[in-house]
Amino acid sequence: MVGDHNGVLVTLSIFIAVAASYTALNIAQRVGEASTQVSRVAWLAVAALCMGGGIWSMHFVAMLAYSMPGIPISYDPLLTALSLVIAILVTGGGFALVSRQQESGLALCLGGLFMGMGIIAMHYIGMAAMRMPAALSYSVPWVFLSILIAIAAAVAALWLSFRGSRILHQGAAACLMGFAISGMHFAGMRAASLHGVEDRAVQTSHAFNQAGLAVGIVVVTLMILLAAVVAAMFDRRFAALIQKEAQSLRESEERFRKLYRSAPLPLHALDQKGTIQEVSDAWLSLLNFTREDIYQRSFTALMTEESSVQRMQTDWPDLMAKGNLKDKAYRLVASDGRILDVVVSSRVERVETDGSLRIVEGLVDMTERKATEEVLRQTQKMEAIGQLTGGVAHDFNNLLTVIIGSLDRASRKIEDEALTRLISNALQAAHRGASLTQRLLAFARRQNLDPQVVSMAALVESLQPLLNSSLPSTISLAFEVSAATPLVKVDPHQLEMALLNLVVNARDAMPKGGNITICASSDETPPPALEGGHYVCLKVIDQGEGMDAETLLKARDPFFTTKGIGKGTGLGLPMVAGFAEQTGGLMVLQSDTGRGTVVELWLPQALEAAGHLSRPSSVNDSAETVDLKGHIILAVDDDALVLMNTEAMLEDLGATVIATTSPLEALELIATRLDLTCVVSDYAMPKMTGGELLMQSRTHRPDLPFVIATGYNEAPVSGPATTLLVKPFTDQALHLAVREVCAFRAEKTTPVLQ
Incomplete structure (x- = not known):
C-alpha cells in the first residue's frame, strides 16, 4: 500500500531539525562556559530538551506529513509520550558524557552510539504508536541504514556541539545535522511497508486533522527553540559582561599586586588566621626569603619565641578587636639566621568580594638603629x-x-x-x-703617656723571654712580626703592659693548652672609625674557649671578668682599650664560643720623627738624693695634706719652702719674690690650673723653672725649664724633677700647651 507525503509538512520537519540542531549547538556552548555546576546542569537540560524535543518534533511532523487515501491514522498517547521522553533523555545523556571529556574519542563514540540508538528507539516507538487499519512491516537493509545514519548524526552532533562559537560555523553544522536527522527519519519511513485490512469502521472514530496537528507542533517547537536561543543569547551577553568585569578585576588585582610587590617598604598581607598571602619585594629582601618559601606560612613562625607569645596572646586579640595597631616591636628570624628587630603597624580590612578579613602590615627595620643605640x-x-x-x-x-x-x-x-x-x-x-x-x-684614657717612635719587631723580640716565662709548657707562643713592619708612635712601656695583659688573658682562656700567635701588619684596612689614617695592626690570636655575644659586649667593662673570684681584676682589656684609644688607635675584639679570640690593636704609624717630649718622672725613678740647699721653692697645691707632704719632702732635701694652697696667691708671690728658684705646683686646682699658673707666671718670670705634679693626663705641658711629675711620687722622684728643670737655662718663650 502506497501513501503520499505533504510537501509543506516535510519542509517544516526538515526546518525544525535544522533549527533544533542550531539551538542545541548554541546552548551547548553555554555548558562549556558555565561557571558553576548548577548552571552547567541547567544548560545541559535545556540543550537536551531542544535537541531531543526538536528531533522528536521533526519525527512526528514528518509522520503527520505521511497519509494514505481512505485510511485514517491516529496515535497512541502513551507510546508517543514515551518516544518524546526517550529522545530527550538520550540526547541529554550524550551531551553530559561528551561535555565531561571533550577531547576523548572513546567518550564521543560511546555517547554517539548511545544517543543514536536512543533516537532510533524514539523513531520506531513513534512508528509503533500509529493506529490505522493496516499492518506495518520493515525492510531490514533500510532499517540498518537508518540506524547508521542515526549514529553518525549523533556523533556529528556531539562533536560539533563543543567546537567553535561562530555563527557561520554553527549554521553550517546545524544544516548538516538537520538534513542528517531528516535523512535518518525518511530512511526509517522507507523501511516501513503497510498492508491494508478490511475493518475500517473501528478506526474511523480515531481519525483527526493531521495537517493542523503538525502545524501546531511546529509552532510550539519553534517557540520553545526561540525562547531557548534568546535565553542563551542574553545569558551569553551577561556572561560576557561578567567575564569582562572579572578580567578587569583580575587586571586591576594584577596591577595592585605589582604595585604592592614593588613598594619600597617591607609590606605583607595576612588572612584572618595570620597566614602570609602576599609580600613586597622589599620584605623578601629584608628577610632573605623567596615567595615560594614564605607563602601560606604563619607570620608568627618567623618570630622568636618571646615575640610569638606576645603576638598571639596580646597583640593579635587587640588587633582583631580594635582593627589597627601601631609600632609593635618584634624580633624576626631571617632565612640566614639573622635576628632582626622590627616595628610592625597593622590594619584590618574586609575583602569586598567574599567578605573575609585581610590584615595589612608594614615593617620598619630597627636592627641597625637599635645596634647604634646600644653602642x-x-x-x-x-x-x-x-x-x-x-x-x-x-x-x-x-x-x-x-x-x-x-x-x-x-x-x-x-x-x-x-x-x-x-x-x-x-x-x-x-x-x-x-x-x-x-x-x-x-681605662679612663687619662694616664700620662710618653709617645715615642717604636719598632714593633724590636719591642716584641725584647718581650719574648718575659712572655714565654708567663706561659705553661702546654701553650706555645709564635711571633710573626717582620722587621719591615712600619714604625709606630706609642708609649713603649704601656704597649709592653698591653701585650703582657693580652697574652695572660689568652693563657687563662686555654686551660688545656694550645697556640698563641702575635703578628703585625700594615696592609689591612682599618676599621671605619680610623678611616683615612695610617696604622699598624698588632694581633694576639688564641685557640681558647672564646666568648659568646653577651660576654663579648661586656668584655670592655671595668671589673668584668670570667676568671672567677680572686683570679682577675677585670681591668686588663679595659686598660688595653683605653691605652689604644688614648694613643690615637683602637682595640677590636673578635670572638666566637669554641673558636678562640682575636684581639686587634690598631696603632698609629710614625710618619715623621718625634719632637722633643719632656720625660715625666715616676715612682720608679731612683737616684741618689742630692742636697737642694740654697734653693727657694714655691709649693702650690689645693689639697693641704698633699701640700704638707710636698713641703716636708723638699725641706728634707734641704730646700727652703714657701707653701700656699691658692694659685692666685702663688702668682703674686712669683711676681714679687724674685729669689724663687723653682715652683712645684699641682695641675688640677680650682680657679686656676697649674698650666694656667705656668703661662701667666711666664709674663713675670719667663726663666722660672716649673714642676707640674699631676694625678692623670689632664693637659700635659712642655717647654723649657718645665717637666711633669706623676703622682704618687717619692722624694727621689721629686728631687730629680727639681734638678732637671733647674738645669735648664731659662729662655723667654711662651710654653706650649698640648
Whole structure:
C-alpha cells in the first residue's frame, strides 16, 4: 500500500531539525562556559530538551506529513509520550558524557552510539504508536541504514556541539545535522511497508486533522527553540559582561599586586588566621626569603619565641578587636639566621568580594638603629664610668702621694727593725694601690703617656723571654712580626703592659693548652672609625674557649671578668682599650664560643720623627738624693695634706719652702719674690690650673723653672725649664724633677700647651 507525503509538512520537519540542531549547538556552548555546576546542569537540560524535543518534533511532523487515501491514522498517547521522553533523555545523556571529556574519542563514540540508538528507539516507538487499519512491516537493509545514519548524526552532533562559537560555523553544522536527522527519519519511513485490512469502521472514530496537528507542533517547537536561543543569547551577553568585569578585576588585582610587590617598604598581607598571602619585594629582601618559601606560612613562625607569645596572646586579640595597631616591636628570624628587630603597624580590612578579613602590615627595620643605640649607650656608660674612675683615681693618687711620702720619710727616721718592717709592708701596699690607679687611669684614657717612635719587631723580640716565662709548657707562643713592619708612635712601656695583659688573658682562656700567635701588619684596612689614617695592626690570636655575644659586649667593662673570684681584676682589656684609644688607635675584639679570640690593636704609624717630649718622672725613678740647699721653692697645691707632704719632702732635701694652697696667691708671690728658684705646683686646682699658673707666671718670670705634679693626663705641658711629675711620687722622684728643670737655662718663650 502506497501513501503520499505533504510537501509543506516535510519542509517544516526538515526546518525544525535544522533549527533544533542550531539551538542545541548554541546552548551547548553555554555548558562549556558555565561557571558553576548548577548552571552547567541547567544548560545541559535545556540543550537536551531542544535537541531531543526538536528531533522528536521533526519525527512526528514528518509522520503527520505521511497519509494514505481512505485510511485514517491516529496515535497512541502513551507510546508517543514515551518516544518524546526517550529522545530527550538520550540526547541529554550524550551531551553530559561528551561535555565531561571533550577531547576523548572513546567518550564521543560511546555517547554517539548511545544517543543514536536512543533516537532510533524514539523513531520506531513513534512508528509503533500509529493506529490505522493496516499492518506495518520493515525492510531490514533500510532499517540498518537508518540506524547508521542515526549514529553518525549523533556523533556529528556531539562533536560539533563543543567546537567553535561562530555563527557561520554553527549554521553550517546545524544544516548538516538537520538534513542528517531528516535523512535518518525518511530512511526509517522507507523501511516501513503497510498492508491494508478490511475493518475500517473501528478506526474511523480515531481519525483527526493531521495537517493542523503538525502545524501546531511546529509552532510550539519553534517557540520553545526561540525562547531557548534568546535565553542563551542574553545569558551569553551577561556572561560576557561578567567575564569582562572579572578580567578587569583580575587586571586591576594584577596591577595592585605589582604595585604592592614593588613598594619600597617591607609590606605583607595576612588572612584572618595570620597566614602570609602576599609580600613586597622589599620584605623578601629584608628577610632573605623567596615567595615560594614564605607563602601560606604563619607570620608568627618567623618570630622568636618571646615575640610569638606576645603576638598571639596580646597583640593579635587587640588587633582583631580594635582593627589597627601601631609600632609593635618584634624580633624576626631571617632565612640566614639573622635576628632582626622590627616595628610592625597593622590594619584590618574586609575583602569586598567574599567578605573575609585581610590584615595589612608594614615593617620598619630597627636592627641597625637599635645596634647604634646600644653602642651609644655603651659608649655613654663607658664615658661616665671613665669620668668617675678618673676622678676617683686622681683623688686616690693624692692620698697615695701623702701616704707613700710619709711612710718613706718615716722609714728613714726609724731605726726599730720591727717598725721598719711594718712600714715596708705598708709601702708595698701603697705602691700596689698606685699600680691599680694607673690601670684605672689607663681605662679612663687619662694616664700620662710618653709617645715615642717604636719598632714593633724590636719591642716584641725584647718581650719574648718575659712572655714565654708567663706561659705553661702546654701553650706555645709564635711571633710573626717582620722587621719591615712600619714604625709606630706609642708609649713603649704601656704597649709592653698591653701585650703582657693580652697574652695572660689568652693563657687563662686555654686551660688545656694550645697556640698563641702575635703578628703585625700594615696592609689591612682599618676599621671605619680610623678611616683615612695610617696604622699598624698588632694581633694576639688564641685557640681558647672564646666568648659568646653577651660576654663579648661586656668584655670592655671595668671589673668584668670570667676568671672567677680572686683570679682577675677585670681591668686588663679595659686598660688595653683605653691605652689604644688614648694613643690615637683602637682595640677590636673578635670572638666566637669554641673558636678562640682575636684581639686587634690598631696603632698609629710614625710618619715623621718625634719632637722633643719632656720625660715625666715616676715612682720608679731612683737616684741618689742630692742636697737642694740654697734653693727657694714655691709649693702650690689645693689639697693641704698633699701640700704638707710636698713641703716636708723638699725641706728634707734641704730646700727652703714657701707653701700656699691658692694659685692666685702663688702668682703674686712669683711676681714679687724674685729669689724663687723653682715652683712645684699641682695641675688640677680650682680657679686656676697649674698650666694656667705656668703661662701667666711666664709674663713675670719667663726663666722660672716649673714642676707640674699631676694625678692623670689632664693637659700635659712642655717647654723649657718645665717637666711633669706623676703622682704618687717619692722624694727621689721629686728631687730629680727639681734638678732637671733647674738645669735648664731659662729662655723667654711662651710654653706650649698640648
